[in-house]
Amino acid sequence: MSGFLEKRMLRKSVERWAALADHAGSLPAQEVQELQRTARRLRRKLDLFVASAEAGLIPDGQSEILRPDQCDWAWRPDPWTAPRAPSGVVEVPSPHKLTDSVTLFHDCARSEITLRQTRNTDPSVSSAFGLLLDVYRFDGSFLSLVLSLPDAAISGITRNHYFSLRARVIRENPIEIYARLNIQHGPNTEQMVRQLDLSDDVGLAEFDLAYSNINEKRVEKAWIDLIFDNPAMNQVQLTDLTLTRAPRADL
Known part of the structure; x- marks a missing residue:
């Protein structure tokens, strides 16, 4: 589990990306392009984390199947x-x-x-x-x-x-x-x-x-x-x- 410092760093990161989104229109084009590449890489990692986290909360998908008599x-x-x-x-x-x-x-x-x-x-x-x-x-x-x-x-x-x-x-x-x-x-x-x-x-x-x-x-x-x-x-x-x-x- 993340400790206090890790949670604070994550919160600051979220706030930083929110601020960048608000001011993206005023940033130099080269900086925006670099941030876009970083954001895409980060999004892929976040998607994988969300999928893995959800998988850990999902019950066994092979249970609660309606089975006929003598189902093998x-x-x-x-x-x-x-x-x-x-x-x-x-x-x-x-x-x-x-x-x-x-x-x-x-x-x-x-x-x-x-x-x-x-x-x-x-x-x-x-x-x-x-x-x-x-x-x-x-x-x-x-x-x-x-x-x-x-x-x-x-x-x-x-x-x-x-x-x-x-x-x-x-x-x-x-x-x-x-x-x-x-x-x-x-x-x-x-x-x-x-x-x-x-x-x-x-x-x-x-x-x-x-x-x-x-x-x-x-x-x-x-x-x-x-x-x-x-x-x-x-x-x-x-x-x-x-x-x-x-x-x-x-x-």
Whole structure:
């Protein structure tokens, strides 16, 4: 913890930068340029500190996940568990990698898409963070978030398993959202598409692998495409998103 002198130095530093901001217009151009470079370096350090400090106050993002009976794997992806720096991006390019496990894709010639991480304050929401997606004019044919599932999701997988994707979604205007599970097994990729069944802003999509043709011994990786249909002039907030795996109940 900082002592008295350290706290005083930090306070004086804040006061000094505030005074410089007030008089920036009267300073010589060369001095302003040097101060700008220093301020940018300082801002990056401050952003990292804020992100680290928030991370220390955030509960385990893998707890409080709704799990079905006999659930053997559960996951809440990083954007919903850990702070990002920077927290927002405008004119989002494609592909845009949010984390190692989540990437946004689109095919717009000109991106009018804004993506921002938000902090959840609703006590009924288990995740620490959410994602806010703003789409204005949209001249592309697709917009999707790709969730790359970790190795644990496919370890020991069989056709007796099913995956469940749950999401809390707040939409400015009605929009259909689809989830496509992709499982690569050997040279083949099995695909299963489900519409996210939204009721009271809570969506569910389930994938029963009994209806697939996967080769259980050759599964290499899996990912889910979360596809937004006709997203133009809309705001979609994904306040939470979780995935689980469980064996089907014996009939």
